[in-house]
Amino acid sequence: MIEVDVRLTLGVFTLDVAFENGQGVTALFGQSGSGKSLTLGLIAGLMRPDQGYIKLDGEALVDVAQGVFVRMHRRRIGLVFQDSNLFPHLSVRQNLLFGRWFAPRGDREIDFDAVIETLGIGKLLSRPPARLSGGERQRVAIGRALLSSPKLLLFDEPLAALDMERKLEILPLIERLRDEFKVPMVYVSHAIEEVVRLAACIVVIEAGRVKAIGSPGEVFGAMATQSAEDRFDRSSVLTMKVCGANAAYGLTELKHPSGTVWLAGPAGPIGGEARIIINATNVVLSLQPPHNLSVRSVLSGSVEAVETSGPLATVEIALKGEGHLFAMATRHALDELGLERGSPVFALIKTSALDERKMGAVTRL
Amino acid sequence: MLDFSPSALADLSPAEWTAIWLSLRIATVATIASLPFGIFTAYALARWRFPGKTIVNGIVHLPLVLPPVVTGFILLILLGRKGVFGAFLADIGIVLSFRWTGAAVACAVMGFPLMVRAMRLSFEAIDRRLELAAGTLGASRIWTFFLVSLPLAIPGIVVGAILAFAKALGEFGATITFVSNIPGETQTISAAIYTYTQVPGGDESAMRLTVVAIAIALVALIASEIIQRMAEKRVASIE
CATH class of the missing domain: 2.40.50.100 (RNA polymerase II/Efflux pump adaptor protein, barrel-sandwich hybrid domain)
Structure with missing residues (x-):
């Protein structure tokens, strides 16, 4: 259960979003510059909001009024970036085990072999990241985030840097992870086909504000009647x-x-x-x-x-x-x-x- | 006549050997001792925002632009037996002036800006998102530094250390001002060459030490090149 109600002003841009979702994948959908990645950054703890709170399973990650701010490394929230950001000096195996090592022993619920199997990266373990293709790198990055046994997994446009073939290869993997490992996810994207395919709940963000929340059918049916820039x-x-x-x-x-x-x-x-x-x-x-x-x-x-x-x-x-x-x-x-x-x-x-x-x-x- | 052959090494007098060993010892100690401070300062300048950063940056770079003699004299004022800190250090049994340890301090100070510069560039070149990724994976700032930032900055750290070592070998002005030119204690290769050129018949000794200085410099440069290439291969960036 993720509850978000935050405000943040950066220069002329104001982010003011509130939403909550219980199960499965929540998608933050919107144009680039709409503030969806910023929202993700606030959830991950990369920065602080000016006002408001973010709660995960009822526990405050940040609550400005209460003076609560949990540092990012204590949040247990995995983040998959647009470009994989694998550690270039570590092997694939070391990358995968990086977050696992920091997870409290009792919380290492995600099975290493199961993740390797699902993502199909067993043969890559001894390679350095420089010798992986773009799609392989992103699969390793997803595995790395998942193996830190996060309470919530965030995706920041994870497929945006990949070509169509790679997207079609990785999208089903994310679906499988969603179904097999039951980690709640927040997925940021501006690609309608990705969010429709993955998400149970879609939060449409436009110019820093929530424009619509609902199931894909509700959200996109309603949206098309309201705006049609293109x-x-x-x-x-x-x-x-x-x-x-x-x-x-x-x-x-x-x-x-x-x-x-x-x-x-x-x-x-x-x-x-x-x-x-x-x-x-x-x-x-x-x-x-x-x-x-x-x-x-x-x-x-x-x-x-x-x-x-x-x-x-x-x-x-x-x-x-x-x-x-x-x-x-x-x-x-x-x-x-x-x-x-x-x-x-x-x-x-x-x-x-x-x-x-x-x-x-x-x-x- | 000038003799560049290796057999010339055999002709090195005990006094010349002493100068060579002293130079190597001083340069090594100066480099290793200033390494942690250099890494810390470089990282702070590259990654932190704090009040007075410009001033700190200026002070670090001061030895690069000040006449070395001035730096040496400042060290004498601060760390000399009757100096501001020197008196205190003398009380607890640490004497730097006119000792080889003082020469190491002078060399470290003179090499510090070069060391910090190279390391800072290396830290700045690290993609910040790698450090953020480490953070989201549960690594605290200190762990992130030791597991991500430091290993990725190794090429720059090696370059910085080599530069500082080379600077220490060649240091003359600050050293001679702070710790003088005492054979067997503070007389490095540079000081020895200078001394030999000032006495009649010293040219041969000066020349032998010059050959040694060139050899040491070449070995250091080649070693740094090899280490750097190895390190860069290991941290090859993903593109």
Whole structure:
């Protein structure tokens, strides 16, 4: 259980955030410069807030009013940086054991071999960090933080410095750590696909303030209606049920009360849940179910709102059952189809646009 | 005639040998004794913020810009038998003036700015986030210093120590002012060469000691190069 309520002024920037979360992964989501990394720094104890408190499992790490400030090395909070920050003069094994050595003997709950196994770094143990690839380095950094048996594990954009392939390799590892080792995590990122995939609770931070808190569906559904600095970034998050697989074609069938979405590739065990992110530019609107079209993923609902900007319009569709979906179309098309608030509509989604990185398989929430 | 051959070493007189051994002893003691202070000062200047930092930095660097004779005279005022601290030290049995230990103090003071400069640069070059990472992993500041900062600064510490050692070997002005030029006690290679050049027929002795001085300097430089390369390999930065 992490409770944060802090204020800090640095020059012209003011951070004023409050949130709390009990279980699993809390994501701090926002643009760079929004103050999310600063918040992480305050939790880790890298600096002090001007006012407020941070509590972990009811114990104050910092409480300005009470004059409490626990030094960072006594907080037992692991931090994984954007660039791994491995100690260059120590071997991988020595790096991994660094934090473990400082953990009180009785608290070394995390098993060394289990971490090595999960992260797949067994063969790297005797190497110096200089002889690791970027992805390997980050895996070791995650292992190092985890092996200090922290009460809370912080991630500061851990994948931002990696290429897409490495991201896809490490993201599932973080998911496994979350599920296997049960360490609560706070994950900072500006990448929507990462936070949707990992987090149970998303705290949206903008200009030093909390703008929204909630589950990925709640947060991103609401956010898209409020701001759209970049309309091509407007996405919807849907939670769907994994229903079956078409092995012959390598597809996974995801069910929603409003229809079916086919996904290229696996999405976790059948019966589990998966979150998908659908970019508004990949949605086509139709008045009828599609015929003679290549599209196989269709969701139905009714138009809830239309927002125009120049020749384009964003349509918010209330899906049957639950959830909202955004679609981009030209104003011209909407007028010809006669789409307005309340019109029933079919949303056609290109399966090929739902690539793996936009897909979050969340099975054990 | 000038003789640079190794066999010239065999011709070294006992007095010349004494000067060589004394020089090496003084330089070694001066370097080793000032090492902890140098490391501490360099780290403090590199990492801490404290009032009067500029003044401390200035005082550390003063011997570099002051005429050595002035530094020597200040040492005499402070640490001489009747000096401000010297009188107290004499009471507890430590006499520095006109002793080889005093020469070591003079050499240490003269080499200190060079030592601190090299080490400070090395500490400043360490990525702060490595120290923060150590902190989040549970290492207190002292542990972080000994497990992360110090090992990573080894190349600079080696360079600083070698520079101080070289400076100590060559020190002349401050030493001769503070502890004079007493054969067998405070007469280093430099002082001995100076003395030989002042007496008729001393040129040969001066030349032999010059060859020795060059040899020692070369060995020190090559050793530092090797140690530094080894240390740098060990702490090769990740890019």
